[in-house]
Amino acid sequence: MKRYFALGAFLFFCFAFPSHGEGFDVARHKMVEEVLADANTTSSYSGVSALSPNVIVAMKKVERHRFVPDALAPAAYLNRPLPIGYGQTISQPFIVALMTDLMQVKAGDRILEIGTGSGYQAAILAEIAGSVYSIEIIEPLGKEAGERLISLGYRNVQTRVGDGYYGWPEAAPFDAIIVTAAASHVPPPLLKQLKIGGRIVIPLGTQFMTQYLMVVEKQPDGSVTTRQILPVRFVPLTGGH
Ligand code: SAM
Secondary structure: OHHHHHHHHHHHHHHHOOOOHHHHHHHHHHHHHHHHHHHHHOHHHHOOOOOOHHHHHHHHHOOHHHOOOHHHHHHOOOOOOEEEEOOEEEOOHHHHHHHHHHHOOOOOOEEEEEOOOOOHHHHHHHHHOOEEEEEEOOHHHHHHHHHHHHHOOOOOEEEEEOOHHHOOHHHOOEEEEEEOOEEOOOOHHHHHOEEEEEEEEEEEOOOOOOEEEEEEEEOOOOOEEEEEEEEEOOOEOOOOO
8 A cells, every 4th residue: 555655646746747858848848828818816915917028038038946955845835935945945937927027127227136145136136137136145056046046057156155235336337226135224335225216116115014115216316206015925034134
């Protein structure tokens, strides 16, 4: 009986989760369908009813299974966050797509990302923008993501290990900034490094209280407007600030 159960579980795993090229392609397209459905369901409060075509194209193209640990590759196209080591996660595909959409990235834009993690969000941005600068505070994660992005051919992404709270002043100003870890406030150095008319997409709140995804826009007079999008759950922005 036990043997049949083990065989059944093995067969279920083989058919339910892809483990090779074509299976991954099918699973990725299904994942994008789920992302579009989530965008539709949340549209009344996110304000995003339809994701931009350039975001959809990028989500269909970037192979998420290349950004997760090998053992989790069969689960890479579930619309869920997954562990990437060091207590960190690769974000849920719907949230990656929504944040990218909210940034309103255009071809040629210069983008800053705080929290490289696996490099997946940076790759999505690199498919649309002109250049992406990404900072990760955990050295092994940052180095691994940098090497991964190079090996996948992303020549328009630069990565650095450090505290992203302070941004990347030498590469500023940026058209848009994304923070992929929850902060208690918008870091003032990031506001300073944002172009007039630019946007910061950032989860605000603490690890144990409700966090909200926010869009912060820099106005012509230097003031900012903020818009609350939806409740989210992110790992905390760490560092010495
Ligand atoms: N964008 C990532 C991806 O596509 O895989 C997911 C990011 S994960 C949700 C958040 C990341 O932010 C973690 O890797 C974490 O180490 C990093 N992080 C936290 N605080 C940071 C800081 N002050 N500066 C830079 N990175 C930070």
